[in-house]
Amino acid sequence: MSGYTLLRALVSNRLSLVGLAFLGALAVAALLAPWLAPADSEATFAPLLAPASGHPLGTNDLGYDLWREFLYGARFTLFLATMAALASVTIGLLVGGVAGYYQRVGFWLMRLVDVLLCIPRFPLIVLMAAFTRPGLTTLLVFFILFGWPSVARIIYARIRAEKQSEYIAAVQAVGVRDRRLLFRHLLPAAMPVAFARLVAEMQHVIMAEAGLSFLGLGDPTMRSWGMTLSHASRYPALLLTDVWQWWVLPPGLAITAVCVSLVFVGLALDSLANPQLQQA
Numbered sequence: 258m259s260g261y262t263l264l265r266a267l268v269s270n271r272l273s274l275v276g277l278a279f280l281g282a283l284a285v286a287a288l289l290a291p292w293l294a295p296a297d298s299e300a301t302f303a304p305l306l307a308p309a310s311g312h313p314l315g316t317n318d319l320g321y322d323l324w325r326e327f328l329y330g331a332r333f334t335l336f337l338a339t340m341a342a343l344a345s346v347t348i349g350l351l352v353g354g355v356a357g358y359y360q361r362v363g364f365w366l367m368r369l370v371d372v373l374l375c376i377p378r379f380p381l382i383v384l385m386a387a388f389t390r391p392g393l394t395t396l397l398v399f400f401i402l403f404g405w406p407s408v409a410r411i412i413y414a415r416i417r418a419e420k421q422s423e424y425i426a427a428v429q430a431v432g433v434r435d436r437r438l439l440f441r442h443l444l445p446a447a448m449p450v451a452f453a454r455l456v457a458e459m460q461h462v463i464m465a466e467a468g469l470s471f472l473g474l475g476d477p478t479m480r481s482w483g484m485t486l487s488h489a490s491r492y493p494a495l496l497l498t499d500v501w502q503w504w505v506l507p508p509g510l511a512i513t514a515v516c517v518s519l520v521f522v523g524l525a526l527d528s529l530a531n532p533q534l535q536q537a
Contacts, residue, residue, distance in 0.1 A: 263529070273521050276517070280515065287328060290325070293324075294329075301316075301320035303320060305498075308503050314507055317492075317504060326480055327482075338466075342458035344401045344405075345404030345405045350412050350447065354439055356409065358435065358443060359435075374410065382400075383468075383472065383474060385399060408451070408454045408458070412451065415447045416447055419446045428442060453529075464512070467512050470486070471483050471490065486508055
């Protein structure tokens with residue numbers, strides 16, 4: 258699959274364009290956070306200030322600027338989701354490709370994948386997070402460890418189906434080596450599925466990180482949307498005043514909007530991975 262084919266599939270879908278536009282704008286805002294929110298990261302102001310020109314989202318009960326918290330939360334959330342999803346898809350693509358092509362090794366690899374897929378994903382991450390030191394590295398390890406098996410299972414099925422194609426039989430007939438056949442023909446054919454899973458994994462990581470942080474299992478020193486919601490939930494007068502409107506709504510709506518945008522992008526990638534969906 259060429260980059261042009263991927264770009265054309267994304268651009269030709271209106272919902273995908275909406276999702277990409279929102280994600281792109283959010284990513285730019287996250288990258289420009291030091292300039293969009295120039296106040297010192299440790300600076301504090303009067304607590305529970307309502308939104309104003311100096312503080313677009315007001316301040317929390319400790320006096321921290323919520324606009325800065327929002328932007329740096331976007332930076333952390335998008336970085337974590339992107340890195341964890343890329344690593345999970347890369348590992349799943351390699352494992353699924355090897356397992357789909359080499360049957361003897363593939364049998365045992367798929368049994369390992371089946372065992373990992375039988376384990377409830379989020380509850381086990383919660384259990385492990387409760388007994389480990391929170392941090393970015395810990396979250397990456399958790400999400401990668403439980404993210405690649407689902408990718409490997411889908412890639413395995415795609416490679417097995419692609420291996421039965423006539424053009425693969427023709428390539429084998431001319432004596433092409435296994436490694437070249439796998440990396441030049443089979444794995445590229447599975448790339449549309451891999452891109453679709455990349456988007457799905459990003460969505461899962463964002464929701465899981467928010468859930469862990471809200472449960473108090475995240476690193477309190479990290480700025481993330483989940484930690485903002487967790488901190489807000491511990492304020493006793495949250496729902497008795499108007500503070501929830503600028504403290505809870507922005508990160509909550511941002512998580513929802515990002516996940517919906519990823520769904521829009523995923524719809525375009527799903528139709529690319531499965532051409533029969535275009536005819537539905």
